[in-house]
Amino acid sequence: MSWKGKGLLGLAAIGVLLSCSTIDCPVNSLVETKYEFYSSTGETLTLLDTLTVVTSRQDGIDTVFNKGSNISSFSLPISYSHPEDVFVFRFKGDGWQTADTVWIKKEDYPHFESVDCNPLFYHDLTAVKCTHNLLDSIVIKNPSVTNDNKVVHLYIYPKTGD
Amino acid sequence: MSSAASAQMKFFTIQKDSIPLFRGFAVSFDLVGAGMLALSDYGQYEAALRVNLHDEWFPIVEAGVGKATHDDEVTQLYYSTSAPYFKVGIDKNMLKDKHGPNRLYVGLRYGFTSYKIDLSRPDFPDPVWLWNTGFGVKDASCKYHWAEVVVGVDAKIFGPLHLGWSVRYKQRLAHSEEGEFGNPWYVPGFGTYNTNLGATFNVIIDI
Numbered sequence: 001m002s003w004k005g006k007g008l009l010g011l012a013a014i015g016v017l018l019s020c021s022t023i024d025c026p027v028n029s030l031v032e033t034k035y036e037f038y039s040s041t042g043e044t045l046t047l048l049d050t051l052t053v054v055t056s057r058q059d060g061i062d063t064v065f066n067k068g069s070n071i072s073s074f075s076l077p078i079s080y081s082h083p084e085d086v087f088v089f090r091f092k093g094d095g096w097q098t099a100d101t102v103w104i105k106k107e108d109y110p111h112f113e114s115v116d117c118n119p120l121f122y123h124d125l126t127a128v129k130c131t132h133n134l135l136d137s138i139v140i141k142n143p144s145v146t147n148d149n150k151v152v153h154l155y156i157y158p159k160t161g162d
Numbered sequence: 163m164s165s166a167a168s169a170q171m172k173f174f175t176i177q178k179d180s181i182p183l184f185r186g187f188a189v190s191f192d193l194v195g196a197g198m199l200a201l202s203d204y205g206q207y208e209a210a211l212r213v214n215l216h217d218e219w220f221p222i223v224e225a226g227v228g229k230a231t232h233d234d235e236v237t238q239l240y241y242s243t244s245a246p247y248f249k250v251g252i253d254k255n256m257l258k259d260k261h262g263p264n265r266l267y268v269g270l271r272y273g274f275t276s277y278k279i280d281l282s283r284p285d286f287p288d289p290v291w292l293w294n295t296g297f298g299v300k301d302a303s304c305k306y307h308w309a310e311v312v313v314g315v316d317a318k319i320f321g322p323l324h325l326g327w328s329v330r331y332k333q334r335l336a337h338s339e340e341g342e343f344g345n346p347w348y349v350p351g352f353g354t355y356n357t358n359l360g361a362t363f364n365v366i367i368d369i
Contacts, residue, residue: 024356055290055291057290057291057292057293058291058292058293059292062290064290077289077290079288079290079291079293080288080291080293080295081288081293081295081296082291082293109341109342109343110281110297110298110299110343110344111343111344112239112281112299112343112344112345112347113344113345114345114347114355114356115232115234115237115239115241115347116234116236116237117237118237119237119239119283119297121295121297
């Protein structure tokens with residue numbers, strides 16, 4: 001083959017090369033906060049009562065976690081761009097119920113993978129506080145909230161004896 | 163001296179003959195990048211200045227302007243950047259007949275660009291809370307360093323005119339993004355972020 005022929009072959013190969021493209025969007029596009037129950041001695045707890053979590057959104061109250069029982073951890077959504085999310089944790093046991101309000105302050109920043117992928121927001125948790133009917137405290141364990149759903153972000157410590 | 167060391171020395175040694183060391187300059191223009199820019203959402207104008215040392219070693223400087231403007235119909239994301247970039251490196255002519263009209267190159271490049279990204283999307287509702295949310299960054303400063311391994315050919319057409327093509331494997335060395343917004347989609351000179359292969363088709367003129 002002549003050098004000019006090889007040149008044309010090369011040009012065709014370049015065309016094939018440039019026509020190939022891939023879309024690499026993350027498999028998990030859900031960004032949530034993960035909570036885990038702990039005792040005051042640092043051991044994982046299983047909540048034997050029923051937990052429902054609600055929040056106030058634009059069109060009224062909405063349930064974001066419904067009737068979880070026998071759970072040691074759970075995940076809640078996190079708002080895209082509000083500086084603070086407010087949740088009401090409703091606990092219901094055999095013949096009793098109570099509720100605690102949880103406030104989570106955070107910083108939000110856009111996360112971009114590719115023009116082919118839907119936009120995400122990542123977050124840095126900056127502060128958390130709660131009322132103390134059943135809960136003793138909630139502490140931030142890992143402040144960075146991304147689409148990594150294995151990370152536990154917040155430890156929940158119920159009151160001793162509850 | 164071992165045979166491996168001897169072969170290594172031979173690779174880096176300039177052949178001894180009556181041809182002088184300095185053989186002139188060549189300028190070249192890449193048609194693939196310009197074609198991509200004309201036909202798609204991204205591409206680059208790139209030119210190069212190459213020094214010919216004994217038809218065997220070719221130190222080269224490549225410079226260009228890379229641009230991308232993409233408005234995605236599905237995700238509604240708008241991405242825009244435009245910036246110069248620079249590459250320096252060297253090619254070696256691997257043919258036995260070094261002084262013939264054609265060349266087969268292998269080479270290395272180091273590339274660098276400093277660029278800014280605009281990224282935006284029309285407001286969209288938070289899926290849980292339903293409040294409208296904006297998404298984007300404006301003039302986010304980024305820097306990108308990369309290396310390229312180049313294989314190419316160059317054929318003399320007539321007079322000082324050559325045509326040639328090259329295929330390049332690119333590897334990111336380091337990068338930084340202001341605000342850590344994620345991955346750049348298109349990097350001027352490097353191409354799209356998730357692609358390691360590139361190619362050029364060059365018009366080369368000896369001067």
